[in-house]
Amino acid sequence: MSAVLDDDAIPARPESSESRTFARGAKDLRDGLASRELWLHLGWQDIKQRYRRSVLGPLWIVIATGVTAIAMGLLYGELFGMDIKVFLPYVALGFIFWNFIQSSILDGAEVFSKNEGLIKQLPAPVSVHVYRVVWRALIIFAHNVVIIVVIFLIFPPPLDWTVLLVIPAIGLYVLNAIWVSIVFGILSTRFRDIGQLLTTVVQLVFFMTPIIWTTSSLGSATGETSSRLKLVELNPMFHYLEIARGPLLGEPVEFYHWAVVLGCTAVGWILGMLVMRNYRARVAYWV
Template sequence: MSVPARTDPGQPTGGPPIVGSVPAMTAPPTTSRHDWRSALADLSGGWGQRSLWGHLGWQDIRQRYRRSVLGPIWITISMAVTAVALGILYAGLFGNDLSVQLPYILVGFIVWAFISGCITEGADVFIANEGLIKHLPAPLSVHVYRLVWRQSLFFAHNLIVYLIMLLVFPQPLDWSVLLALPAFLLLAVNGAWVAMLFGIVTTRFRDLNPITQSIVQLMFFLTPIVWMYQDLLNSSNPTIADRARLAEFNPFLHFIEVIRQPLLGQDVVWRHWVVVLGITVVGWVMCLVVLRRYRSRVSYWV
């Protein structure tokens, strides 16, 4: 009984045997789904689809105020009514002039509306877009950019109240008012990583969504939005002044102040900018780590 000669696996059948050794065939290298390049490609790919998330952001606002006579102007009206009511209330409680208390509260409200929107809606950004994630082959960052763009449109609408306030209560504005633009860009950049990070984590652990909303409501009272931080620091009571300094550990204070100070013509405190820049760097590092590790699982979690 004869044993057939062994042939190389890559040798075509039916031909003469190939003399010598043939190098083994190796598979082409594959790109891991958990590498940094994929995470960065998701962010850049989503930014490249600006026409998509820009259109979707406009549609979100139009859909929310569909068949409304005033449409998005209701955003401005509700913001103005709330700010005026709280301004009159807290001006009486703290004994401040209304021309000082009301602009302080109004600008704080405008900035806080953007921050709280990015956090609360960011925690739900992927769950709310379940259908698009499963059926639309687009980067995850598209939904985050859409959310930040929508909140930016709300912010622009609320600025109408600020412009009206300048006519009623003129502020000592100077060149520093131009710092409000880079300050808002920093705010939007931080809103993007917050929405991405919270969105991924909350998609996996759904119980974090109501917890996040509760924490945001609590931080509203702990952040100097309706109460004036400088008044407490300059208090004659040393105990109150010492406790007021604890607000420096509140990161929302610094994000509020980098925009409120230029818009009200106040002296710019660069310490707030340093803290905001530090939070921006640390936040994006954490976001990229989570995006690199769990980006491919979001479609299974929603």
């Protein structure tokens, strides 16, 4: 089909009523995970294709992120009067983890619309394309780990055993990336404006999240400053960054940060399963 069909125009299919179950949605996720050879290959090919015929190849990922993080760290460190030894690792880690979050949202929103031909020609679970996006984001994140290593060699943080908390934090990032790609990816195939809206919202949230600024720059937690800090804590992205960045900086992470992230993850997966149950079978008709 060349045109996007309205719900009323979609012909009734014998499998429609049976496919709209949570069991079918869960089976799609399991089958997609079992097809790991496919999405591992596709995700890696995406990276190779992006940097095809370039001299440095995927190293451009490291260079772009590193230059941006260092430039922003030096600039805003000077503006806020921050100690560069502390502020530069803070900004660099913020950029690296934010890039993973941002790519999960924006690439996830286009995961199905950009793979129209593959979806219609290849009989594979819908979730294969979701895992492909998440795997690609992990590859990019792995490249950016080089930046963390270099910065820590120059400005070693006071690390202890709590640094291991970054492992469950990244695990939660992956779980959230999956449901985000499912929800926004499927809904964006039906309503194409969602992708454009997300681009604007993500840019706005970036400036509202402590990445190139710190909560300590708000001043002491009294009066008006306390109200500003509470507004920052209403931003879920603040908590997502804290659970991953804090352990690597040797800073204690309050339990409520983990609680917020776990709550968002649970709600997100419920929403993701609802979308999978109701609209998974229509993806091929909407792309």
